[in-house]
Amino acid sequence: MTRQLALASIxxxxxxxxxxxxxxxxxxxxxxxxxxxxMIATSLTLVAAMTLGAVRRGTSLGPLxxxxxxxxxxxxxxxxxxxxxxxxxxxxxxxxxxxxGAALVLYGVGLLPxxxxxxxxxxxxxxxxxxxxxxxxxxxxxAELQAVEGAVRPGVASHGxxxxxxxxxxxxxRTAEGV
Amino acid sequence: MSLLVSxxxxxxxxxxxxxxxxxxxxxxxxxVAVALLYFVGVAAISIWAARRTKTASDFFKAxxxxxxxxxxxxxxxxxxxxxxxxGGPGLIYTVGLGGLFLVLPAAITNSMGAxxxxxxxxxxxxxxxxxxxxxxxAARYQSPVAQGLSAFAILIAVIGYMAxxxxxxxxxxxxxxxxxxxxxxWIGMGVTLAYSVSGGILAGIYNDVLQGTLMAVASVLVxxxxxxxxxxxxxxxxxxxxxxxxxxxxxxxFTPLAALSFFFVFGLGSLGQPHVVHKFYMLKDPRRLKxxxxxxxxxxxxxxxxYFGVGIAVKALVARGELAALVTPDAxxxxxxxxxxxxxxxxxxxxxxxxxxxxTVNSFMNIGAAAVTHDIPIAFGRRVGNELRVGRLATVxxxxxxxxxxxxxxxxxxxxxxxxxxxxASTLVPALAIGLNWxxxxxxxxxxxxxxxLVITLAFETMAFFNVYSIPTGVTVSGLSLVxxxxxxxxxxxxxxxxxxxxxxxxVRLIMEA
Numbered sequence: 001m002t003r004q005l006a007l008a009s010i011x012x013x014x015x016x017x018x019x020x021x022x023x024x025x026x027x028x029x030x031x032x033x034x035x036x037x038x039m040i041a042t043s044l045t046l047v048a049a050m051t052l053g054a055v056r057r058g059t060s061l062g063p064l065x066x067x068x069x070x071x072x073x074x075x076x077x078x079x080x081x082x083x084x085x086x087x088x089x090x091x092x093x094x095x096x097x098x099x100x101g102a103a104l105v106l107y108g109v110g111l112l113p114x115x116x117x118x119x120x121x122x123x124x125x126x127x128x129x130x131x132x133x134x135x136x137x138x139x140x141x142x143a144e145l146q147a148v149e150g151a152v153r154p155g156v157a158s159h160g161x162x163x164x165x166x167x168x169x170x171x172x173x174r175t176a177e178g179v
Numbered sequence: 180m181s182l183l184v185s186x187x188x189x190x191x192x193x194x195x196x197x198x199x200x201x202x203x204x205x206x207x208x209x210x211v212a213v214a215l216l217y218f219v220g221v222a223a224i225s226i227w228a229a230r231r232t233k234t235a236s237d238f239f240k241a242x243x244x245x246x247x248x249x250x251x252x253x254x255x256x257x258x259x260x261x262x263x264x265x266g267g268p269g270l271i272y273t274v275g276l277g278g279l280f281l282v283l284p285a286a287i288t289n290s291m292g293a294x295x296x297x298x299x300x301x302x303x304x305x306x307x308x309x310x311x312x313x314x315x316x317a318a319r320y321q322s323p324v325a326q327g328l329s330a331f332a333i334l335i336a337v338i339g340y341m342a343x344x345x346x347x348x349x350x351x352x353x354x355x356x357x358x359x360x361x362x363x364x365w366i367g368m369g370v371t372l373a374y375s376v377s378g379g380i381l382a383g384i385y386n387d388v389l390q391g392t393l394m395a396v397a398s399v400l401v402x403x404x405x406x407x408x409x410x411x412x413x414x415x416x417x418x419x420x421x422x423x424x425x426x427x428x429x430x431x432x433f434t435p436l437a438a439l440s441f442f443f444v445f446g447l448g449s450l451g452q453p454h455v456v457h458k459f460y461m462l463k464d465p466r467r468l469k470x471x472x473x474x475x476x477x478x479x480x481x482x483x484x485x486y487f488g489v490g491i492a493v494k495a496l497v498a499r500g501e502l503a504a505l506v507t508p509d510a511x512x513x514x515x516x517x518x519x520x521x522x523x524x525x526x527x528x529x530x531x532x533x534x535x536x537x538x539t540v541n542s543f544m545n546i547g548a549a550a551v552t553h554d555i556p557i558a559f560g561r562r563v564g565n566e567l568r569v570g571r572l573a574t575v576x577x578x579x580x581x582x583x584x585x586x587x588x589x590x591x592x593x594x595x596x597x598x599x600x601x602x603x604a605s606t607l608v609p610a611l612a613i614g615l616n617w618x619x620x621x622x623x624x625x626x627x628x629x630x631x632x633l634v635i636t637l638a639f640e641t642m643a644f645f646n647v648y649s650i651p652t653g654v655t656v657s658g659l660s661l662v663x664x665x666x667x668x669x670x671x672x673x674x675x676x677x678x679x680x681x682x683x684x685x686x687v688r689l690i691m692e693a
């Protein structure tokens with residue numbers, strides 16, 4: 001369900017971006033408000049792409065839903081508030097050394113996700129991205145499949161047999177790594 | 180206002196503009212000495228790597244693999260070209276905050292790349308023995324045509340991109356050593372070629388470690404001087420606001436649509452950059468990916484401090500009357516360094532610029548050679564006998580072709596260079612990044628999207644170059660081609676959805692679902 005939602009979001013956002021671009025080809029060019037749907041669609045595309053990559057078939061996002069939702073909020077909120085800012089003047093109040101709109105873009109959109117996404121990736125990696133068991137299972141299943149099929153596949157034949165890496169943590173792996 | 184026309188045009192055009200503008204002379208003993216030391220370091224690493232390069236797998240994907248820190252610094256070095264040190268600050272100086280939108284997605288792109296591609300590419304590389312990005316497309320769709328078409332697109336983009344980068348390298352070497360642009364181009368190309376041919380991607384990776392470290396350290400130090408000289412961010416902002424407040428509006432001198440278009444292309448388009456994606460194959464232990472986004476984002480952010488800081492600080496210094504207005508925006512970094520930092524730091528940065536360009540060129544040489552040696556022959560049902568030897572020859576051929584192009588084709592260099600990022604994005608993002616995460620993608624959809632990206636980019640950029648047609652303000656060729664290739668990918672895949680199951684090999688499905 002989450003995968004379908006992510007994919008549907010990417011498709012819908014792509015169509016919106018295409019329509020925004022198309023509007024620029026009309027006589028008189030793109031209306032100024034077109035930046036709003038463009039900004040929302042772009043933000044949605046990026047977050048939906050992350051979701052599509054992170055979620056496994058038949059499962060939910062789990063705790064990753066929080067950082068992804070926060071990122072979407074930061075992008076849409078940051079760009080949205082920036083779109084509402086007037087052009088700054090020399091009297092404008094500065095936020096961390098920048099006028100409000102510039103600060104929203106630089107510190108909000110440009111920096112806040114740095115504090116969220118890499119950490120979320122690291123903290124959920126073992127459980128939701130690639131555990132040792134996942135790795136062993138995939139290596140074993142793929143090796144079994146390839147042995148049964150025995151087919152020549154792109155990228156295999158040109159370099160001889162696939163280098164079979166022993167499962168991590170095994171004696172063979174430690175030997176291979178010279179530990 | 181031409182900056183509003185095309186996002187893909189902006190970066191290489193500014194690089195190519197170096198041909199006409201040149202940098203201020205930098206021929207000072209300290210700068211020359213540091214540059215020579217840097218080149219000695221590159222040579223030493225290359226000799227070490229050459230001794231370890233014995234097979235095509237060593238040459239194209241670093242054989243037994245590399246560690247996380249090496250992967251991170253190599254990916255960062257390949258991402259950041261000399262543009263980040265020269266053209267980028269010039270862009271900020273000219274258009275203010277709008278110039279930031281090229282690098283603004285960096286807060287997200289590395290994590291996104293990790294979730295979308297890193298694990299799957301790494302496992303595909305290991306379990307299928309893949310060595311190139313088009314290999315992954317071939318494996319995903321069981322299609323030599325898709326592999327050949329994507330390799331062709333990569334090759335075109337690589338040669339154009341390399342020509343602009345080699346030209347920029349020639350300008351930097353000429354500025355440091357005062358030997359003339361022609362010699363600068365050939366010496367720069369020669370040094371990069373020497374380590375690329377002898378040590379392949381292994382030499383590239385470990386030179387990238389040196390180069391990436393140099394770039395990050397230099398950038399941080401320069402940023403500290405920026406804050407000191409400018410009176411902090413507040414002092415810089417007050418000076419710019421008094422002179423041209425529009426530069427510190429959220430979009431700078433761009434329209435919101437144009438600035439957001441940068442964000443779209445450089446955000447989603449990051450998933451289709453083969454010189455970065457290719458490096459996922461090389462990580463020795465896939466579970467080390469856990470820390471990749473954190474390390475990569477931190478390294479990239481530090482390296483980009485100079486990009487924003489110098490451009491806006493020089494604008495402030497000009498506004499205060501402490502510096503004369505720049506003759507060319509590309510002079511922002513050299514002018515700041517020569518006037519406000521110790522000569523040793525300036526020397527480090529100029530070596531860092533050369534390093535940034537060389538690391539990018541090296542990556543392009545490698546993937547271009549792989550396209551010629553490996554992917555395109557496979558598309559025609561052939562195999563090259565000795566891929567290592569032919570790979571080395573192809574690297575030489577591509578490098579020489581790019582250097583000749585850089586030296587003799589005048590403004591055509593810029594024309595070729597404009598295809599780079601946009602062509603990679605529009606031809607690879609749908610088929611590779613989405614395709615590796617969606618079982619419903621079909622072979623026909625992938626081929627249609629790659630062909631669309633190729634045709635749209637070439638057609639619109641050619642028309643713009645020859646002034647036949649210019650696309651409207653706010654629209655970018657890269658953005659347009661990316662979005663149309665996505666539409667084509669989804670549309671054709673839906674129309675041919677009955678073939679989706681047969682397109683996907685069972686072992687690739689297992690890796691996609693891992």
